[in-house]
Amino acid sequence: MEGKIVIFPAAGLSHLVAMVELAKLILHRHPLRFSVTVLLPYGPFATPAASSYIHRLSQTNPSIAFHHFSHPSDDASTIHRSREATLFQFLHISAAHVVDYLQQPTKATGICALIGRFFTTSLLDAARELGIPTYHFFTSGASALAFFLHFPTIHDRTTESFKDLPTEVFCFPGLPPLKATRMPERALDRDDEGYHGMLYFSQHLPESNGIIVNTFEGFEPKATQAIEDGTCLLNRPTPPIYYMGPLIGEAREGEGHAVTADQHCCLTWLDTQPSRSVVFLCFGSLGTFLREQIKEIAKGLENSGQRFLWVVKNPKEGKGKKIEESTDVDLEALLPEEFLERTRDRGLVVKAWAPQVAVLNHPSLGGFVTHCGWNSVLEAVVAGVPMVAWPLYAEQQLNKAVLVEDMKMAIGMEESNEDGFVSGEEVEKRVRELMEGEEGRELRERSRKTREMALAAWREKGSSTTALAKLLDIWAHGSV
Incomplete structure (x- = not known):
């Protein structure tokens, strides 16, 4: 029966x-x-x-x-x-x-x-x-x-x-x-x-x-x-x-979202980048920042000198304010003046959403700045990508502590104050550390071994x- x-x-x-x-x-x-x-x-x-x-x-x-x-x-x-x-x-x-x-x-x-x-x-x-x-x-x-x-x-x-x-x-x-x-x-x-x-x-x-x-x-x-x-x-x-x-979703185009032209081309853009050279910044469906924080992230990325793919959402306007999910993001208004022009040879900013599983598994991807949502953690693990842990909500602070202190699978982003604000200098430091530092190299090797464990489980x-x-x-x- x-x-x-x-x-x-x-x-x-x-x-x-x-x-x-x-x-x-x-x-x-x-x-x-x-x-x-x-x-x-x-x-x-x-x-x-x-x-x-x-x-x-x-x-x-x-x-x-x-x-x-x-x-x-x-x-x-x-x-x-x-x-x-x-x-x-x-x-x-x-x-x-x-x-x-x-x-x-x-x-x-x-x-x-x-x-x-x-x-x-x-x-x-x-x-x-x-x-x-x-x-x-x-x-x-x-x-x-x-x-x-x-x-x-x-x-x-x-x-x-x-x-x-x-x-x-x-x-x-x-x-x-x-x-x-x-x-x-x-x-x-x-x-x-x-x-x-x-x-x-x-x-x-x-x-x-x-x-x-x-x-x-x-x-x-x-x-x-x-x-x-x-x-x-x-x-x-x-x-x-x-x-x-690990139980993670398949990499499908769109994954339920309306896909705009720049999101379509992010994988094509990655095709033009050197192997393991790009850091990916993406913070989940609820991961939003104040306008001031978005500008600090931009400052840190620009000063780091690293290649980057960054998903930017509409900003939150204050604690507890609801953010409407939308791909209509005014990047020129949110980012520092001429940031996109100054970084266009080594960076790509995508509005609202990107095909995360496909991005993490791309051969040009070398690091992941993540909010430590568990799905994102597992997706990075299966892809063998080292992380910078920047928790935002739910149990993500706990996930960060385990990833950084116990597993040695991530570098922790340090907050400037109890409000969770992170300076551009801190973003620059952690991105550099991940992509070209000794700790980043150790994380990359550990991520490779953990990926094999994850694949072996099934x-x-x-x-x-x-x-x-x-x-x-x-x-x-x-x-x-």
Whole structure:
């Protein structure tokens, strides 16, 4: 009998991409044994890029079914909530739709696994009542998982918000020491609803049937060992952990975005550059800067003398201000006067978006200045590209600490103050260090070796291949 696997990615295109890659692997290995349905809520985090991506998937992967929920009703109270609190409210409403779906006899029959993104823990009780095994898909790495498993313990050690403890340093099993103010964004303000939502999910995370993590054995040895030893949880058993990475999207033209002429030509431009000579600066879908910071980046790049490919988005105008996603970026207004003319022989600035996977795998690419989003980290690892770590939001400060201090896979960008501002001199220094310094050469060699580890994980009898086979065997027997 065919086993049904239901995937609920909640919100965010980057998380959907990784979970869909898992679905593709399942169906590739067992096309007749399993079916996959992806539940898609509409909400405040839906974008044209996500809609385009889903449409293309429906055409190219007909074996993956997509079920759309209706748009949750608007709540005027969200106007005064933080982005994190709004996210948790959205997830709560969306989870109710998932429960309704699971309770339909024609839908629920034969489900052998419900896979939800982390922060969908509220589905556990409903799934248990229906006898459906529930698994968490952890879109970040083992280091972030170690953090979240141990977070309730750290929560109990203080009554203050971590953002108000600038000199405090906390130790998490398997992680380098972490300043309180460098904890994941949702953990900083104890008075915010988002904090308590994260705490709730962290507390209930061990109750799942298992956790699927987008990483691979050998990449984060300290964190995986701490999780295996059970030191992240006190007086509670650790659920089974399945390391099934790297799961990254394919390099496709456009990837859901409207592609302009200059974005089309960035790969052609790279074709004209010497091998391993270009540094790529790209900061994710939410990675935006103040106008002053954009000018400092330009100053640093120009003074570094390095070849560069830089993705520039519209600036943010202040803390908490929403940025509209748009390819209509006025580069002349944002960049220093005549910057484009002065650097045109060794640099290319692209508006809003570039095909990141294709760029990272281009032979002219020699380094990557990244916000440390986990998808971007894995894409760089698979491409064998060394990094400069410049975290901006979410758990990226934690990722930076691990990449720089433990893995020695990146050079850290140092901020000038607590607002995260980085001077042009610092940009120049780190870019030079990455592209022509001794540390950069060491990172390049280490990146090459790590790339081989990442590719080996999905080969026959590789660690990720073995973990997937083990889990599919559990689901197959559970669905009969």
